[in-house]
Amino acid sequence: MKIEGRAWRFGDNIDTDVIIPARFLNTSDEKELAKGCFADLRPEFSKEAKKGDIIVAGKNFGCGSSREHAPVAIKACGISLIIAKSFARIFYRNAFNIGLPLLECEDAERIEEGDRLRVDLLKGEIINLDKEEKYYARPIPEFMMKIIEAGGLVNYVKSKK
Amino acid sequence: MGMTITEKILAIHSGRDRVSPGEIIQVKVDLALANDITAPLAIKVFEELGKKEVFDKERIVLVPDHFVPNKDIPSAQQVKFVRDFAKRYGIKNFFELGDVGIEHVLLPEKGLISPGDLIIGADSHTCTYGALGAFSTGVGSTDLGVIMATGETWLRVPETIKVIFNGSLKRWVYGKDLILYLLKEIGTEGAIYKAIEFAGSTIKELSMADRFTMANMAVECGAKNGIFEPDEKTRDYVKKAGAKEGIYLSSDPDAEYEKVIEIDASRIDPQVACPHSPDNVVSVNEIGNVKIDQAFIGSCTNGRIEDLRIASQVIKGKKVADGVRLIVIPSTPKIYKEAIEEGIISTFLDAGAVIGPPCCGPCLGGHMGILAEGEIAVSTTNRNFKGRMGHPESKVYLANPAVVAASAIAGRIISPEEL
Structure with a gap:
C-alpha cells in the first residue's frame, strides 16, 4: 500500500480533546465531526486539509479519551496516514479499526510542515520528497495489517464468517 | 516463570494456561460498556455486522452519563438512539436519569464487577475497575460494537510495571496524590501499552475509594490497565454491592516485571x-x-x-x-x-x-x-x-x-x- 501527501506538523501529546473538543461530540455524523477537527488548535485544518494529506507528530499522539470521533474526524478531513514517534493505545486501536493507518517513526521530527511524503506502508518506508531523505518506521504488526487490508475491523470480522 | 495478576486474568479469559507480554490473544469479555457519546457509533457498527441478537443481554451495560440531563437536541437524539436500541435488543443494564450515575462509579456500586473479571468499555476510564482486581480497559466504539455482537475481542498482552508505595500517608494525602505523584515521576507516556500494578504497605491500607481513584487515572500514564491485588477490603466492597464472589488472584513471586518503581509515600504532600x-x-x-x-x-x-x-x-x-x-x-x-x-x-x-x-x-x-x-x-x-x-x-x-x-x-x- 503506497500513500503520497503533504505533511501537517503537530507536536507532542496531542490529546483527543484538542483533536475534537467535547462540544462537537453530540453527533456521530462524520461530516459534522470533520468540522470540529482541531477546531481550537488549528481552525484552518478542517477547511484546508486535502485528500491524501499526512499528519506528522511527536510522542503520545491521541492521548486522553477513547472517543473514536477523533480518528473519524481526522479521516473525514481527508487524512490518509498519521506518522508519530508514538501513539496512545486506544487511539492506535481506533484508527486501525476504522481503516486509518498509523506509523511509529523515531525520525518523525525531521519532517516539516508542508513536506511532500511518499510512504510504503508494508515496508514502513517514508520518503521525504522535498528533503530527499528516507526514514524507516516500525513495521505494522501482521494482525493490524490484516485489519487495514480489509478496510477496517468491521469488514475484517465480516470476512472471517 | 510466574505470571502477574494481569497475565493470569488474560490467560483465563483466553482459555490458556499462560500468556506472555507481546502476544496478541483473543479473549472472552465478561462485561461490555458504552456511554451516550460512544454507544451510538458502537450501535451503528453492531448493526452493520447484521447480527439479530447481542452476544448476551445481561453482559452489556449502557450508561448515558456524559451530556445528561440532555443538554441540547443532538444530545437528546443520541440518548434516544441508545434507549431505543436497549429496548429493541432487551439490554438489561440500561440506566437512565434517576437510576444513572457516572459509569465507572455506578458499575461497581451496582455489583456488576467482581475480582478476576474482564471488562471492556468504550470509555478511556474503564480502567477504574482494576481497583477490584479485575482486568479492565478502554477501547473505541468499533471495538465495542464488535464485542456487542461476538462477546470477544483481541488484546496485546501488556508488559507490567509494578509501582510499590510504602509508608503511612500524611494528613490530607489520598490516592489522588499518589497517582499524581506517579504521573510526575513517569509522565503521560510513561506506561503506554503497559499494565500498572499497584503494591506496597500504603496500598494495603488504602480505602476502596482511593484505589478506584488511582486505577481510574492509570490511563493518564498511558497505561492499558491499572490493577490492585484483591484483599479483604475488596471482598467487603463486592459483598456489600451484591456482586458475584469472583476470583481472587495475585501475582506470583517470580512474575516478570518490565520495571519496578518504589516510592516512599510518607514523604508525599498533597x-x-x-x-x-x-x-x-x-x-x-x-x-x-x-x-x-x-x-x-x-x-x-x-x-x-x-x-x-x-x-x-x-x-x-x-x-x-x-x-x-x-x-x-x-x-x-x-x-x-x-x-x-x-x-x-x-x-x-x-x-x-x-x-x-x-x-x-x-x-x-x-x-x-x-x-x-x-x-x-x-x-x-x-x-x-x-x-x-x-x-x-x-x-x-x-x-x-x-x-x-x-x-x-x-x-x-x-x-x-x-x-
Missing part, C-alpha cells in the same frame, strides 16, 4: 497538576499564588461519598470565597442520597456551593460549569488538557477533594493546612 497536562505536577506548597474562578468536586475520579465527606469536613461552617463558583456533583444517586442523609449536602449549600445531578458534567467541558476565556478552575477530575473544561484559553488544575474544598474557601489554590 499534589496539584498544573495546566495543561496531568503530569505537570507540583506539591501544593510550591504552587504559589494561583487565584481561581471555579472549583469542582465530582467525576469518576473523585465524586464518591468518601470524597464528599473529606471536602465537607474542610468546608463545614465556612463560606466559598467571593467570586468563586463551587460546583459539587455526587457521582451516583446512591451517593447523592447518602450525602443528603449525612448532612453533607447541607454543608455544601450553606457554604454557597451549587449541587448538580449525577453526571460527568464539567469534567470534559460538556455542560454544568463551562469555563470562560481566561478563567481558572481547580478540580478533582482527571484531565487538564487545553480547553478540557471550556474555552481554549481557560486553565484547569487537578487536585484532591480536600485541596479543592480549601481552595474554594480561600479563593486561591491552598493546602487545607493553611485554613
Whole structure:
C-alpha cells in the first residue's frame, strides 16, 4: 500500500480533546465531526486539509479519551496516514479499526510542515520528497495489517464468517 | 516463570494456561460498556455486522452519563438512539436519569464487577475497575460494537510495571496524590501499552475509594490497565454491592516485571497538576499564588461519598470565597442520597456551593460549569488538557477533594493546612 501527501506538523501529546473538543461530540455524523477537527488548535485544518494529506507528530499522539470521533474526524478531513514517534493505545486501536493507518517513526521530527511524503506502508518506508531523505518506521504488526487490508475491523470480522 | 495478576486474568479469559507480554490473544469479555457519546457509533457498527441478537443481554451495560440531563437536541437524539436500541435488543443494564450515575462509579456500586473479571468499555476510564482486581480497559466504539455482537475481542498482552508505595500517608494525602505523584515521576507516556500494578504497605491500607481513584487515572500514564491485588477490603466492597464472589488472584513471586518503581509515600504532600497536562505536577506548597474562578468536586475520579465527606469536613461552617463558583456533583444517586442523609449536602449549600445531578458534567467541558476565556478552575477530575473544561484559553488544575474544598474557601489554590 503506497500513500503520497503533504505533511501537517503537530507536536507532542496531542490529546483527543484538542483533536475534537467535547462540544462537537453530540453527533456521530462524520461530516459534522470533520468540522470540529482541531477546531481550537488549528481552525484552518478542517477547511484546508486535502485528500491524501499526512499528519506528522511527536510522542503520545491521541492521548486522553477513547472517543473514536477523533480518528473519524481526522479521516473525514481527508487524512490518509498519521506518522508519530508514538501513539496512545486506544487511539492506535481506533484508527486501525476504522481503516486509518498509523506509523511509529523515531525520525518523525525531521519532517516539516508542508513536506511532500511518499510512504510504503508494508515496508514502513517514508520518503521525504522535498528533503530527499528516507526514514524507516516500525513495521505494522501482521494482525493490524490484516485489519487495514480489509478496510477496517468491521469488514475484517465480516470476512472471517 | 510466574505470571502477574494481569497475565493470569488474560490467560483465563483466553482459555490458556499462560500468556506472555507481546502476544496478541483473543479473549472472552465478561462485561461490555458504552456511554451516550460512544454507544451510538458502537450501535451503528453492531448493526452493520447484521447480527439479530447481542452476544448476551445481561453482559452489556449502557450508561448515558456524559451530556445528561440532555443538554441540547443532538444530545437528546443520541440518548434516544441508545434507549431505543436497549429496548429493541432487551439490554438489561440500561440506566437512565434517576437510576444513572457516572459509569465507572455506578458499575461497581451496582455489583456488576467482581475480582478476576474482564471488562471492556468504550470509555478511556474503564480502567477504574482494576481497583477490584479485575482486568479492565478502554477501547473505541468499533471495538465495542464488535464485542456487542461476538462477546470477544483481541488484546496485546501488556508488559507490567509494578509501582510499590510504602509508608503511612500524611494528613490530607489520598490516592489522588499518589497517582499524581506517579504521573510526575513517569509522565503521560510513561506506561503506554503497559499494565500498572499497584503494591506496597500504603496500598494495603488504602480505602476502596482511593484505589478506584488511582486505577481510574492509570490511563493518564498511558497505561492499558491499572490493577490492585484483591484483599479483604475488596471482598467487603463486592459483598456489600451484591456482586458475584469472583476470583481472587495475585501475582506470583517470580512474575516478570518490565520495571519496578518504589516510592516512599510518607514523604508525599498533597499534589496539584498544573495546566495543561496531568503530569505537570507540583506539591501544593510550591504552587504559589494561583487565584481561581471555579472549583469542582465530582467525576469518576473523585465524586464518591468518601470524597464528599473529606471536602465537607474542610468546608463545614465556612463560606466559598467571593467570586468563586463551587460546583459539587455526587457521582451516583446512591451517593447523592447518602450525602443528603449525612448532612453533607447541607454543608455544601450553606457554604454557597451549587449541587448538580449525577453526571460527568464539567469534567470534559460538556455542560454544568463551562469555563470562560481566561478563567481558572481547580478540580478533582482527571484531565487538564487545553480547553478540557471550556474555552481554549481557560486553565484547569487537578487536585484532591480536600485541596479543592480549601481552595474554594480561600479563593486561591491552598493546602487545607493553611485554613
